[in-house]
């Protein structure tokens with residue numbers, strides 16, 4: 001093939017085609033509506049003329065000599081017997097007729113104003129300000145269209161009206177397209193420029209068609225049905241109508257037929273050309289197939305969701321993909337995805353037959369498309385492809401040999417790309433290993449919900465099967481779940497243990513002591529069977545330690561610097577495992593392990609910890625219910641008295657304020673000071689109630705265990721259920737809205753007390769009073785609206801940011817550059833820190849020293 | 858007022874590069890001048906210096922993780 005030379009596009013200009021241009025570029029004049037001769041060869045001068053390009057293999061284009069796919073096609077033309085209005089310019093024509101004189105065709109505004117407008121336009125053109133130019137044109141149109149008398153020839157103006165879509169009246173007289181064209185022709189270039197035309201590329205009269213370009217056959221190919229019949233494209237149908245009516249119009253004019261008949265045919269020609277351009281014009285009935293289906297003509301090809309832009313250019317579709325509802329399965333691994341058998345039998349992988357896999361591929365072919373694990377297609381070495389059916393089976397089995405390719409069903413262990421929209425970061429598309437399961441949903445380990453931001457309230461996800469060896473290798477090396485444990489956002493682990501597994505590990509390492517049989521049982525259920533316990537009783541920490549290699553050391557300190565969790569030589573010798581050790585985003589242990597042992601061992605470890613957690617919980621039994629929020633009478637009384645004490649404190653402050661004795665905080669009024677103090681007192685009261693209550697519930701209270709381990713919920717949730725819901729706040733302040741000087745009509749005016757300003761002393765368990773309920777509903781609605789408005793806004797903001805940054809890249813010299821290699825940063829992040837190898841964006845020098853020197857430093 | 862902006866405590870130090878420095882920078886990053894980050898000659902920080910278009914400005918800006926960060930901008 002000849003080497004192609006590409007030119008850079010310097011400029012694109014949009015304009016209209018002149019009749020001359022259409023004639024010059026045309027390769028064939030179309031004169032007959034006939035398509036094919038008896039032998040099936042395209043008619044010369046017909047709509048399928050071979051000059052217009054080829055759609056049959058074997059034929060050659062008569063214009064350029066190219067074969068199918070070599071020749072892009074060429075435009076033809078027809079000469080219209082009478083001109084017609086171009087539907088897409090109907091309003092522009094209307095505007096021009098209204099704004100120009102009916103006699104002398106100048107713009108209807110007087111000379112002085114016209115000159116002024118022309119000057120403005122000239123200025124805007126120089127500045128290349130197309131918005132301004134458009135504005136001036138609009139201004140000229142609106143100022144000139146109501147003038148009743150021409151300033152130049154003094155002719156009285158009859159109002160020009162339009163009858164949609166393409167009929168114009170001047171006064172009561174109908175203007176034929178010939179007359180319209182004549183009027184437009186007479187608008188001079190200078191005026192046309194002011195009316196929005198670039199007269200170098202577009203003249204107003206070109207909006208009335210004298211010749212019609214015929215698009216090449218390659219953009220309207222006919223299809224041969226199975227019966228051997230030819231079915232023509234919608235455009236060809238429409239063009240056939242146009243050519244037919246045009247020929248009849250010619251004949252009638254030449255024969256000197258009565259004007260009535262000619263006008264009818266002319267209108268018909270107008271109708272056909274209008275629907276050829278746009279078949280969705282509301283004022284005329286759409287052209288239809290014989291079956292009654294509406295034709296898809298030029299505009300419909302481009303417009304709307306099914307049009308060229310949104311359907312073909314913006315929205316590309318792929319094969320070998322599946323989509324269904326997701327559901328959780330704690331029993332499959334983090335890097336596995338459960339797919340239904342019915343899906344596995346649709347998705348295939350092309351596998352080349354070799355001596356080594358011949359046997360099992362033959363078996364797959366024998367099973368066919370209806371039995372799992374089978375195969376759907378066989379491809380011959382020469383590229384011929386055949387579907388496996390009961391008819392073709394015998395022949396395929398006979399010929400199948402080394403060198404063939406079999407499209408076999410996916411099986412356990414194949415790579416699949418799993419994705420959930422919106423795909424905001426790279427973890428939204430990860431590679432999982434297939435696991436074929438019964439059922440109809442995709443199954444995933446709940447630990448990978450976080451990177452996908454998925455939950456199971458009806459979410460659906462997409463799955464793709466890479467088809468080539470290269471794609472599969474790339475997916476596995478770059479995209480598999482374990483490669484994504486650390487997020488590039490802040491260097492924390494986006495994948496970790498969740499919910500039950502955290503609770504389980506927490507309880508296990510807290511104080512459990514189990515028999516060696518039970519311990520062995522738990523290990524076996526994870527799939528570990530090479531650990532022997534010497535003692536009869538095994539502690540939770542010892543059991544947990546069996547998952548770690550012997551050289552693993554780890555220390556977690558809290559903010560005060562005290563050691564909270566410690567691993568020494570692979571043994572957990574201090575501390576309780578919780579969310580801050582193994583959880584997502586917080587799991588320090590996970591990150592430490594990842595650094596030392598790498599992604600593959602980490603994903604195995606996390607899977608084991610996860611399984612140990614849930615299996616422990618399974619053994620212990622764990623449930624939460626209403627009884628978790630029970631309080632004894634004594635505790636209840638104490639809570640009530642704590643609330644009362646807070647009330648009294650607030651009351652004291654109110655008295656001070658009313659006396660004018662309250663000391664105002666700097667920059668605040670005394671009322672603001674009172675509000676701040678009241679908020680403080682009441683919030684403190686609720687915190688104290690929470691602290692008090694949590695110590696007086698039973699030791700095995702599930703809600704508290706979940707809150708403490710970090711599995712789900714927090715102490716505040718528990719406080720609100722058992723003790724006191726607390727102060728309701730709008731915009732950070734106590735509730736003051738409502739009636740004049742009071743929130744609700746039950747309260748006295750100017751009541752500043754806790755209950756009149758939205759303090760809810762009840763709990764979810766005990767129930768709340770009607771006024772409390774109202775205040776609670778106020779804040780509830782406020783946050784609901786806030787959420788509903790903020791989510792789409794921030795989502796769009798993020799999308800715009802991501803699109804603006806997407807082609808920035810760190811080069812080998814550490815500079816960040818955009819697609820045109822312009823420097824954005826001289827050093828990535830100004831400090832060259834790879835965030836995914838840092839802790840929250842910074843590198844700890846002390847940790848690095850620890851690493852080199854070992855524990856002693 | 859404008860003259861004071863460049864001396865403001867929150868404005869990092871700006872320095873005009875010499876011809877040799879510019880040559881060095883361009884060859885170090887293997888770029889043409891128009892691939893450098895830009896700044897307007899009307900930018901309040903340098904407006905008082907009245908720099909010609911094409912001048913390269915060296916900016917010493919420091920942050921938490923990199924106290925010796927250096928940035929270049931070309932005046933447009």
Ligand SMILES: [Mg+2]
Nearest residue numbers: 455457458459
């Ligand atoms: Mg959901």
Ligand SMILES: [Zn+2]
Nearest residue numbers: 061063064071
């Ligand atoms: Zn051709």
Ligand SMILES: [Zn+2]
Nearest residue numbers: 101104150153
């Ligand atoms: Zn006139």
